Amino acid sequence: MTKEKQILLVLRAQTGDLEAYNTLLKSIQTKVYWYIWKLLNDKSLADDILQEVFIKIFRKLSLLRQPEFFLPWVFRITTRELFRHLKKQRIKYESSLEEDSIDTYNIEEDKADIDVEKLARLIDKLSPASRAVITLHYNEEMTIKEISDVLEIPTGTVKSRLSYGLKMLRAGYG
Numbered sequence: 573m574t575k576e577k578q579i580l581l582v583l584r585a586q587t588g589d590l591e592a593y594n595t596l597l598k599s600i601q602t603k604v605y606w607y608i609w610k611l612l613n614d615k616s617l618a619d620d621i622l623q624e625v626f627i628k629i630f631r632k633l634s635l636l637r638q639p640e641f642f643l644p645w646v647f648r649i650t651t652r653e654l655f656r657h658l659k660k661q662r663i664k665y666e667s668s669l670e671e672d673s674i675d676t677y678n679i680e681e682d683k684a685d686i687d688v689e690k691l692a693r694l695i696d697k698l699s700p701a702s703r704a705v706i707t708l709h710y711n712e713e714m715t716i717k718e719i720s721d722v723l724e725i726p727t728g729t730v731k732s733r734l735s736y737g738l739k740m741l742r743a744g745y746g
Contacts, residue, residue, distance in 0.1 A: 585633055702740070
């Protein structure tokens with residue numbers, strides 16, 4: 573879906589157009605579900621959280637003032653719900669590693685050498701905080717600044733979680 577079409581659907585949904593709202597949710601459902609499932613690795617809980625996220629989107633869509641930022645706004649809501657559930661389950665998700673710089677790693681260069689199943693298992697072992705950053709950066713192709721905005725954390729924290737996550741992936745892969 574083009575950005576322009578998404579903006580138009582957001583505007584229509586904000587006026588109460590249920591068809592536009594349903595089309596909008598269908599366009600992001602797979603992406604949001606995959607993000608939730610990737611962080612939790614629990615299908616049942618992912619289904620529940622997706623439903624809660626969509627209810628929150630429905631309730632708060634009229635408050636979105638910049639429709640062009642719909643997707644980052646959705647990921648912010650999703651991330652809040654995820655961490656609310658993780659907190660509720662008393663799962664520790666914060667990393668204490670603080671580094672000023674991140675290692676650069678080009679996945680495209682090593683794609684031929686990557687065992688995708690092994691990589692998926694390694695990503696599942698990361699803390700939810702690092703998994704969120706890795707997923708948003710590499711799968712959703714968000715910048716450090718965009719991730720910072722979505723997760724509502726400083727860019728330095730995004731960088732350190734990205735660095736820590738990549739370090740753990742390299743250690744487990746080697």
